[in-house]
Amino acid sequence: MSLTALPAHPPVAFLDLPPVARAGGRIVLPGSKSISNRALLLAAFCAGDTVLTNVLDSDDTQVMLSALRALGCTIKQEETRCIVHGMGNAPVQRKADLYLGNAGTALRPLTAVLALTGGEYTLRGVPRMHERPIADLVDALRGLGCVIKHLGTPGYPPLRIQSPTLRLDAPVRVRGDVSSQFLTALLLALPLVATQDVTIDVEGELISRPYVALTLHLLARFGVVVRQAGWQRFTIPAGSVLRSPGAYAIEPDASSASYFIALGAIAADANDPIRIEHLGTDSIQGDLRFVDAVRAMGAHVSASQDALAIHRGLLHGIDIDANDFPDAAMTLAALALYAQGPTTLRNIASWRVKETDRITAMACELRKLGATVEEGPDFLRIAPPTCWKTASIHTYDDHRMAMCCALAACNPAALPVRIEQPGCVAKTFPTFFDTWFAVAHSASKHIPVLCIDGPTASGKGTLAAALARRLGYHVLDSGALYRIAALAAERQGLRIGPEGETAIATLLPQCKIVFDQDKVWLDGADVTEAIRSERCAMLASQVSALPAVRRALLDVQRAFRTSPGLVADGRDMGTVLFPDAPLKIFLNASAEERARRRHAQLVARGVSTTLDDLCADLMERDRRDRSRSVAPLVPAQDAVLLDNSALSVEESVELVWDWWQQRRPFGLTG
Ligand SMILES: Nc1ncnc2c1ncn2[C@@H]1O[C@H](COP(=O)(O)OP(=O)(O)O)[C@@H](O)[C@H]1O
Ligand SMILES: Nc1ccn([C@@H]2O[C@H](COP(=O)(O)OP(=O)(O)O)[C@@H](O)[C@H]2O)c(=O)n1
Incomplete structure (x- = not known):
């Protein structure tokens, strides 16, 4: 039997x-x-149409897309492909109120573009964005004749922009030692108004240079070649015009790669490395310097032009200036947990003005895991834990904190790690945890299962779905498998009883079953409705009494136990399938209450039936399920009995939620 179960992704606490x-x-x-x-x-802002492929679909890029659309740009988006109709060198809409979330890569260049091209604009973001300094960029733009007002705290967004009286003759000065994004913003925007040579002088030591190199590379692809005197002076030649390259393929994100490079460095064997496709020595992203640092720590990384393969080595601490790759350097802090000796990351003051104060945040969370961390104004020194601790990681609404700290799950003490507000990864990598679970393998015994067994219409499915949604876990609706088995047998004309036992058990491995959110498919046919009939339920009850059928479904059900965890609903989840589950609920309600619930359910679906008939069927099914020779419906010895006759769905969910939390090592949260 081939089986696919596609999990849903609601936000979880x-x-x-x-x-x-x-x-x-x-x-x-x-x-x-x-x-x-x-x-x-x-x-x-170029002339012509551009087809961009492999565009990141994340909060930060959505913010940019919405802002550009609000400025009058037509962009057609098909998954990760965007067709952008260039507006030329100025926005179509000369008035707009733009919300830019917490995306520095959107707010800063748009500030420069709009201030230089002119109009009436406000630019705002989330509260944290209003704490991230922008005075250096605003000062530089004012020096060019731009009109920009701070609407809140001076030196910070939100901003009000009006039309400039441009003065381009004197070099514009911008600080380069707080964020390279100010320089990038000017470089991206000035070609729109470069009627004469415009020179930018960088004050202070330019940080994060590879990001500036990336900007220059992209400008060149769009037809503007900036003259460069070291990292101190940049000149946009008179008459520069942005021209579409036609098509442009975006590389995979090197910072996103860093988590998986580190994962391979800690936990991959040479014969099954982590292999990252379409990112290699041809990359234009400075964050790939991370690879050198990981090699220096002792990991094995082989790189071709467009792929990386990583496996573990004996890791040792390093002392490194991480100024050039501040984002990926955060991952080194997590990797340091697995090295012999301390690791020192220097020259990382820019971490303090990112999504959160990343130096303090990282120090605090790594200490929770047992590491000894020394924090300075612009450095971090991390000594690995001698004794790992179970931790609930606070993520500060910072995607990189969540992704870095996921690496703590590789700990040699085999402790689980709780990541709070994991949805923050959507800023740059919405599918991070799916990718993580696809390549970070856990022993089955360490993947938690919450079992919910009980008789018909006791509310198992409802409870299981609610808890799984809240935990971000998979769901096993084992009853659906027996219903599908009954339907498949019936469709093949097999006898539903001991005479057909072998034939049904032989048929099942050939069936292709797909659980796709609310839909169930059998051999390509949608059987969602068909398996929910009371007739099918009765046939399922008969099929499920056949030992060979139950055996045929054992491995199929156990295959649902995948990371991060499982809520399993059925009759024998706690007794047969997952005897080691940390929590087993035996759910019950009076027969009358259960019949009433099922009746209401069927009526809502437009099925006509009487309460008396239902009650009789339900009791007949219960009797058969309780008395069969294999896996009868009985509570596991260590099950918690819950009669929810007088409880609402919400009350049942809260009760079981608390029991579950008490059995986890993290304490009560969420
Ligand atoms: N605690 C409860 N209180 C009231 N109704 C409930 C409760 N739990 C479930 N129900 C309702 O009873 C019906 C049957 O529940 P379901 O989850 O399908 O049961 P099972 O999976 O045990 O057969 C559903 O319509 C559901 O909304
Ligand atoms: N783990 C399981 C799940 C269901 N079953 C059988 O499959 C039938 C249908 O299960 P279900 O959970 O979909 O039924 P309802 O509780 O929704 O009525 C049950 O009556 C059981 O006979 C089982 O034997 N073992």
């Missing part, structure tokens, strides 16, 4: 990562955020 035993496998990562937002901006 926390995600518990099972301890990782081994990592390995092939990964294709989403497009680079830095390149996506630069390319979208350039494509919007």
Whole structure:
């Protein structure tokens, strides 16, 4: 039997990562955020249409796309492909109120573009964005004749922009030692108004230079070649015009790759490395310097032009200036947990003005895991834990904190790790945890299962779905499998009883079953409705009494136990399938109450039936389920009995939620 179960992805308050035993496998990562937002901006303000492929679909790129659309740019988006109709060198809409979330890669260049091209604009973001300094960029733009007002705290967004009286003759000065994004913003915007040579002088030591190199590379692809005197002076030649390159393919994100490079460095074997496709020595992203640092720590990384393969080595601490790759350097802090000796990351003051104060945040969370961390104004020194601790990681609404700290799940003590507000990864890598679970393998015994067994219409499915949604876990509706088995047998004309036992058990491995959110498919046919009939339920009850059928479904059901965890609903989840589950609920309600619930359910679906008939069927099914020779419906010895006759769905969910939390090592949260 081939079986596919596609999990849903609602926002969860926390995600518990099972301890990782081994990592390995092939990964294709989403497009680079830095390149996506630069390319979208350039494509919007150039002449001609541009087809961008592998554009990152994330909060930060959505913010850029919405802003460009609000400025009058037409962008057609088909999954990760965007066709951008360039507006030429100024926005179509000369008035707009733009909300830019927490996307520095959108707010800063758009500030420069709009201030230089002119109009009436406000630019705002989330509260944290209003704490991220922008005075250096605003000062530089004012020096060019731009009119920009701070609407809140001086030196910070939100901003009000009006039309400038441009003065381009004197060199514009911009500080380069707080964020390279100010320089990038000017470089991206000035070609729109370069009627004469415009020179930018960088004050202070320019940080994050590879990001500036990335900007220059993209400008060149859009037809503007900036003259460069070291990292101190940049000149946009008179008459520069942005021209579409036609098509541009965006590389996978090197910062996103860093988590999986580190995962391979900690937990992959040479014979099954982590292999990252379409990202290699040809990359234009500075964050790939991370690879050198990981090699220096002792990991094995082989790189071809367009792929990386990583496996573990004996890791040792390093002392490194991480100024050039501040984002990926955060991953080194997590990797340091697995090295012998301390690791020192220097020259990382820019971490303090990112999504959160990343130096303090990282120090605090790594200490929770047992590491000894020394924090300075612009450095971090991390000594690995001698004794790992179970931790609930606070993520500060910072995607990189969540992704870095996921690496703590590789700990040798095999402790699970709780990541709070894991949805924050959507800023740059919405599918991070799916990718993680695809290549970070855990021992089955470490993948938690919450079992909910009980008789018909006791509310198992309802409870299981609600808890799984809240935990971000998979669901096993084992009853659906027996219903499908009954339907498949009936459709093949097999006898539903001991005479047909062998034939049904032989048929099942050939069936192709897909659980796709609310739909169930059998051999390509939608059987969602068909398996829910009371007739099918009765046939399922008969089929499920056949030992060979139950045996045929054992492995299929156990295959649902995948990371991060499972809520399993049925009759024998706690007794037969998952005897080691940390929590087993035996759910019950009076027969009358259950018949009433099922009746209401059927009436809502437009099925006509009487309460008396239903009650009789239900009791007949219960009797058969309780008295069969294999896996009868009985509570496991260690099950918690819950009669929910007088409870609402919400009350049942809260009760079981608390029991579950008490059995997890993290304490009560969420
Ligand atoms: N605690 C409860 N209180 C009231 N109604 C409930 C409760 N639990 C479930 N129900 C309702 O009873 C019906 C049957 O529940 P379901 O989850 O399908 O049961 P099972 O999976 O045990 O057969 C559903 O319509 C559901 O909304
Ligand atoms: N783990 C399980 C799940 C269901 N079953 C059988 O499959 C039938 C249908 O299960 P179900 O959970 O879909 O039924 P309802 O509780 O929804 O009525 C039950 O009556 C059981 O006989 C089982 O034997 N073992």
